Amino acid sequence: MERQLRLCDCNRSFAVDEKALAAGTVPLKVHHELCRREIGEFESALACGDVLVGCTQEAALFAEVAAERPTARIDFFNLRENAGWSAEGRGATPKMAALIAAAMLPEPEPVAGVTLAAGNQLLIVGEAGAALGWAERLTARFDVSVLLTGMSRDAELPTERRYPVWSGAGVTLTGHLGAFDAAWTQQNPIDLDLCVRCNACIRACPEGAIGWDYQVDAARCRSHRACVTACGTVGAIDFARTDTRREGRFDLVLDLSAEPLIKRVEPPQGYAAPGRDPLDQALAAQALGDLMGEFEKPRYVALDPKLCAHSRSRKTGCTACIESCAAEAIASAGDTVRVDPYLCQGCGTCSTVCPTGALASQYPRVEDLGLRVKTVLARYREAGGEAPALLFHSAEAGRALIDRLARRGKGLPARVIPFETWSADAVGLDLMLGSLALGACQVAVLAAGTHDATPLRAQAAHAQTILAGLGYGGAHVRVIDAGDWSELEAALWDWTPAQGVSRPATFRLVARKRDTLDFALRHLHALAPVPVAEIPLQAGAPFGAVAVSDACTLCMSCVGVCPTGALSAATDAMRLGFLEKSCVQCGLCASSCPENAIALTPRLLLDDAARRVVPLKEAEIFHCVRCGAAMGAKPIIDTMLARLAGHSMFASEAQRRRLQMCADCRVIDLMENENGTKAWDMTE
Structure with missing residues (x-):
């Protein structure tokens, strides 16, 4: 059975050159109303095998029709907003050919996953009025528990004990979906678990210090202890309680506090902190209901501890991944770091800032992205395209912004090829320089949907410094921090093509970050207009030199802590050697030197000296x-x-x-x- 390619110009709203696009592809046909009048032809194509459709707007309709033929596979890609709907739409045939070539690639190997399981145990945290109100609404759907963190004299505990209610302060919350651990201190003298809600204490208190939520207002209480006497043998009231630590585990958390208990850019799944707005609270409660059950999520990041430059011998070196993780999923684990796959949301910033490649984004893998880049650029050139620019963007926010640009503005320029990835945060120096070596004249990263564009801008700055140092003219790499479609339009349409390589590289991007960088830099240097041997870089760059002063005693402490083998001790003499190609400027050598004799210099050495071990110091x-x-x-x-x-x-x-x-x-x-x-x- 043969795969069919079906394109549609959406009621002739853009031009599609069927003859030009058909060259070298599977059977192709261009339609005008594939989702309406010509739906029968789509059904006929399904009878012949798998179908690739150049339309995403009507994906649901096509999938419904395809469901009647479960043996046929159907895939979609967006030709209209990504290419056709543009002020340069008639000149976008090379880009259309490139998009088709990318869509024809086989699916990458699946990523290893981690299983999350959540029941219906819901903890509601907040002031009594809001927390008890939502508990009443949600008790039929969830196994509700309520933790009151603020007094509300008018809020009344329900007369029927249908769910546990506690009160406390100093609440801490850790964990993830299906395993949230809450801990708090019970400051209220009334133990709400023991209280039978007879109201005797309320009636007995001469100051009226006890509200209908059964919490004692310490500012009013004058220590008469009439409430204790009234409580009698029930024993729910104890002003001298010493065992005040309370804790529990829950599947889901609805945090109604004014300030969230978990203050992260990327909070864990299963935790909602909607604030005080009733509509936001309702939407959050509804979303939590969709998280009950068992879920498989990708292990977004792979860790190679042997390459990690975090620490050695209790000396801290690189902490870039820990500082940049918006989900706080990365923590120190001695000489390396630890990634919590349950908290990780897959933004990929850690892989972007990791100088050694110890952390590598897996969703998608760099090698899979590299294959798509190479395929897209090759097909674009074959179809007659010139000065290609790649626009990396996140799957949701970036795609939505590009769609709005196509509908309301000039669309994407014909030479700008959109490149969707799970998260644009993961576009690092290896992917930027690798794409330029493979033939792109420019690379842009759309920051819409990213947590913090600062790491991306730093990577772009390093790349631009290297290219400028090699004599490539123009602005090659930029991070577009556009808030709406008009800002994206201005950034792309005013971007003059830069000078690219005269011959695209033939290598493929590989899993090891430093190997990809080495391939890309060698190619860029070999074809450089100004093939200099050394380029000064900004602080924080992952390349550089190490120098030792006369204070060095050749104790070789630096050799023991170097995570990449850039520093070495000779076997035939008392000599300290340095391999600059392997240095990532983590600083472990400098922090471990007892004589403070080591200094780092960020730079990129491009001649053969970078690949040879050179002596830093030798002694008798x-x-x-x-x-x-x-x-x-x-x-x-x-x-x-x-x-x-x-x-x-x-x-x-x-x-x-x-x-x-x-x-x-x-x-x-x-x-x-x-x-x-x-x-x-x-x-x-």
Whole structure:
């Protein structure tokens, strides 16, 4: 059975060159009303096999028709908003060909997942009036528990005990969907779990300090303790309670507090903090209802601990991923970091800022994106396109902005090829430079939907500095922080094409970030208008040099902590070597140096020297003054002698001389001189 390609010019609202697009593709036909008058032809195509439809607006209709033929597969891509609806729509045939080629690629291998399971145990947190009101509305759908965090004298606990109600302060909340752990301190003298709601305490209190929510107003209470007497053997009131710690686990949380308990840009699924607006609260409650059950979510990020430059020997180096994670899903775990897949939302910023590639975005993988980039650019050139610019954008926010631009403005320029990915936050330096090496003359990242465009702008700045240093003219990389379609239109239509490579690279982007960067930089350097050997970079760049001062004693502490093997100790001499190609400027060497002898210099070295181990410092070997055995680098011994010169334990010449001996000779010398006897002959 043959795959069919069906395009539609949507009632002739844009031009499609059927003859030009048909070259080198599967059977193709252009329609005018595929979703209406020509729906029968779509059904006929299904009878012949799988169908690829260049329309996303009517995807639901086409999928409904295709459901009658479950053996046929149907896929969609957007030709109208991404290419046809444009002021340059008639010149967009190369871009249409590129979009078709991308849509024809096989689906990537599935990403490993993690299972989330949530029952119906819902914790509602907040002031009594709002919390109890929503508890009454939701108790039929959820297994509700209520934690009151503020007094409301007019709010009344229900007369029927249909769900637990607690009161407390200092609430903390951790965890994720299906496993939220709440902890709080019970400050209210009345234990609402024990209270039988007889109202005896309310009637007995002479100050009226107890409200209908059974919480004691400490400002009014005058310690008469009439309420305790009235409570009697029920024992729900205790002003001297010492065991005040309370905790519980819940599947879902509706937080009605004025300030959210979880203050994150990307809160975990299953947690809703809608604030005080009743409509927002209703929408949040409805959304929580859709999260009951078992769900599979991708493991968005893969971690290779061996490449992690976070820490070594209790010295902290790189913390970029921890600082940039909007979901707070990344934490220190000793010498490496730990990623909580249950909290991770897949923004990919961690993979963007990781200098070594220890964290790699998996949804999608860079190698899968790279294949699409290579395919799109190759087909665009084959169809006669020039000066291609790739526009990376997030799946939801970016797509919506591009659609509005197509409907209300000039649309995308014919040379701008939209490139949808799960999250634009994950577009790092390797993808930017790799795309330019593969033949794009420019790369833009649409920041709509991103958490923080700062890391993207830093990556773009590094890329632009490198390209400018190599003599490529123009603005090659930009981050477009557009709030509406008109800002996106201005940013794209005023963008003059930049100078690209004269010959596209043939390599494919690979999983290891540093390998992709190496391939891309070699190609860009080989074809550069100004093939300089060195380019100065801004602080924070993942390339650079290491220098050591005269204070270095060759203790080799830096070698032990270097996560990438950029620093090495020679096996034939006391020599510290440096391989600049492997240096990521994490700073672990500098923070671990006991002599503060190491300095970092961000730069990009592009000649062969970057791929050779060069000596940073070499010193003669110090030999034992008694037996001549090698003891290590002479600067280490010299430094030790200088520091201990004034110490009382090494006041005599004999004691100082002993410091210059190996361990065996030191023992022998001690026995000979301190005990007054001659040691045994070591040659016997």
